Amino acid sequence: MNFPSYKSIDQFLTDEVCAHQIPGAVYAVINRQSTLAENAIGYTHKDEKIPMALDTLFDLASLTKVCATLPSLLLLLEQGKLDIDDPVQLFFPDEANRDLTLRDLLTHTSGFPASVPFYQYGWSKQEVLRYILSLNTLTGKQVVYSDLNFILLGFLVQRLTGQSIDVFADGHVFQPLGMTSTGFNPKADLRTIAPTEWMPKVGHYQWGKVHDENAFYFGGVSGHAGLFSNLHDLKIYVRMLMNEGRTDSGAYFLSPATLRMSRRNYTKSLGKNRGIGWQLVDDRFSPGGYFVSKESYGHTGFTGPFFWIDPVANLGFILLSNRVHISRQINMNRIRRIFVNLGMKEWTEQDKTV
Numbered sequence: 001m002n003f004p005s006y007k008s009i010d011q012f013l014t015d016e017v018c019a020h021q022i023p024g025a026v027y028a029v030i031n032r033q034s035t036l037a038e039n040a041i042g043y044t045h046k047d048e049k050i051p052m053a054l055d056t057l058f059d060l061a062s063l064t065k066v067c068a069t070l071p072s073l074l075l076l077l078e079q080g081k082l083d084i085d086d087p088v089q090l091f092f093p094d095e096a097n098r099d100l101t102l103r104d105l106l107t108h109t110s111g112f113p114a115s116v117p118f119y120q121y122g123w124s125k126q127e128v129l130r131y132i133l134s135l136n137t138l139t140g141k142q143v144v145y146s147d148l149n150f151i152l153l154g155f156l157v158q159r160l161t162g163q164s165i166d167v168f169a170d171g172h173v174f175q176p177l178g179m180t181s182t183g184f185n186p187k188a189d190l191r192t193i194a195p196t197e198w199m200p201k202v203g204h205y206q207w208g209k210v211h212d213e214n215a216f217y218f219g220g221v222s223g224h225a226g227l228f229s230n231l232h233d234l235k236i237y238v239r240m241l242m243n244e245g246r247t248d249s250g251a252y253f254l255s256p257a258t259l260r261m262s263r264r265n266y267t268k269s270l271g272k273n274r275g276i277g278w279q280l281v282d283d284r285f286s287p288g289g290y291f292v293s294k295e296s297y298g299h300t301g302f303t304g305p306f307f308w309i310d311p312v313a314n315l316g317f318i319l320l321s322n323r324v325h326i327s328r329q330i331n332m333n334r335i336r337r338i339f340v341n342l343g344m345k346e347w348t349e350q351d352k353t354v
Contacts, residue, residue, distance in 0.1 A: 003028075005039035006346040012338060017042035021330050022304065023194075024052035025321035026231045029343045031314045032242045035235065036347065044194040045205075046325060057186055057193040057228050058320045059211050061301030064227035065150045067182070067237060068169040070277035072157050073106075074258050075172055081160050084261075084276065088133070088152070091159050095133035102156075104139045105149040107266045107274045111137025112146040119217035128218075129155050143272040147214065147224040154223020166221045177240060177253060179233035185209075185220040186228045193228070194322040196303050211303050211324060225302075231320060238307050238316040263297050288317070289337035291344040306336045310344075317343050 009027060016022050024042025028035055040052040060067060076082050082091075088100045104110040112135060118128050132152050154165040161168050166184040174182045186193060186208060195207035210216050212225035220226050240247055245254035262276040273280035278297040281288060287300050288308035298308035304323035309316045317340045323330040 003035045003038045006037040006343060006350075008342045008346055009037070009339060010039055010041060012342055013041040016335060020046075020326055021335065022321045022323050022332075023325045025304075025319060026052055026054055026056060027320070027339065028231055028235055028316075028318045029347065030235055030239060030242075030316045030318070032239065036315075037343075038231065044191075044322065050191055052194075053192075055181070055192065055230050055232060056320075057181065057188055057230050058305050058322060059194070059196055059301075059303045060227045060229055060305050061212060061225050061303040062147075063229075063299055063301040063305050063307070064215075064225045065223070066277050066299045067229065067234075068165060068173065068227050069150050069153050069157065069223040070106075070262070071173045071254065072165065072169050073102075073153060073277075074254055074262065076157070076160055078255060078258055082156075088156075091156055092129075092133050095130060097133070097136055097139070099139050100137070101139070102153075103266065103276075105153055106276045108143050108145045108149055109140050109267060109270065109274075110144075110146065110149050111135075111139050111141065112144065112148040114144060115147045115214070117213065119213045125155075125218060141270070143267050143270050143274055147212075150224035151214070151222055154221075157223065164221060165223050166226070169227075174233075177236055177247060179229065179236055182227065182229040182233045184226045184228070194320075195325055196322055197324045197328070205325065231318060234307060234318050234320070235316075238309060238318060242309055242311065242314070242316050263295070285333065287333045287336045289340040289344075291341050300333070300336070304332055306332070308336075308340055313344070313347070315343070315347060 013025050023046040026040045028038040040054050042052050044050045044052050084103045086102050089098050132148050157165050190208045193208045195205040196211040197206050210220050210226045215222040215225040244256035245252050245259050247253050265273050267274040273282050279299050280297050292310040293312035295312050296310040300306045304321035307318040319339050323332045
């Protein structure tokens with residue numbers, strides 16, 4: 001089915017392509033029932049000029065955290081396998097900081113550093129796990145967004161289920177939701193995948209393999225990065241969230257109570273707004289902009305992808321791009337904010353009666 005596009009968004013993204021801020025992008029604006037607008041703009045590969053397409057696969061980077069690891073943990077929560085306030089030591093009794101809880105990991109209040117270059121150390125996954133568990137940090141005092149939180153949560157999924165995060169998420173998240181193009185280490189034709197960054201040491205772009213250095217070192221699979229998906233599948237996932245856990249078939253994938261719990265603000269007293277896994281609206285530099293309601297939430301990915309949900313307006317915004325194909329220095333959050341602002345304006349003018 002072909003859906004209309006929003007002309008102001010088309011023009012804005014075309015201008016960003018011409019200004020060499022992004023090679024291209026695909027987007028959708030959706031509500032709980034349908035797609036209001038979508039389009040593909042520009043190219044996946046700036047040199048080969050491969051046209052961006054609605055079914056282009058993207059390296060989701062940190063969207064892995066909320067599209068694979070978070071729903072896996074929420075399913076385990078509903079099964080009674082864990083509690084948000086469980087100490088990590090309960091699952092890793094021999095090593096973990098006794099004050100560290102799952103809530104600390106999920107809200108990025110663990111005190112862990114933003115990242116550690118494990119790929120430079122030659123450590124095994126077991127050595128990486130032991131290192132993270134050995135960190136004796138002051139928990140619950142500040143929000144520091146850290147990949148280590150979700151690397152450890154990926155290990156937790158495996159500890160609880162006996163399956164690595166890619167296997168568990170495929171069988172319990174992607175397949176049940178009908179996200180047939182979503183997974184780790186994609187086998188698709190390279191020309192259908194958006195390449196990411198130029199790799200000077202090897203003389204080519206990273207293409208079809210995860211961009212994140214640690215996830216690449218871990219074999220393309222981690223709780224913090226490694227997932228690939230496309231617009232079609234992310235519309236399925238975002239719409240499930242917008243419908244309080246109900247899928248297009250009418251069945252519940254997650255309960256409304258679980259999703260409401262995940263969207264609460266657990267860090268307001270710390271000056272930044274985080275839910276369980278989710279980034280919430282902040283007063284400054286919020287990637288979803290400032291036209292959205294205070295109840296809105298979403299997540300970003302380093303390579304360029306993003307989605308944001310405003311439950312009050314009944315709108316979901318999905319913007320997928322591979323900005324690192326141009327440069328890591330591109331201000332993608334500015335592009336995201338303007339995209340959502342334009343989407344809100346177009347919806348107000350054209351679709352408010354839908």
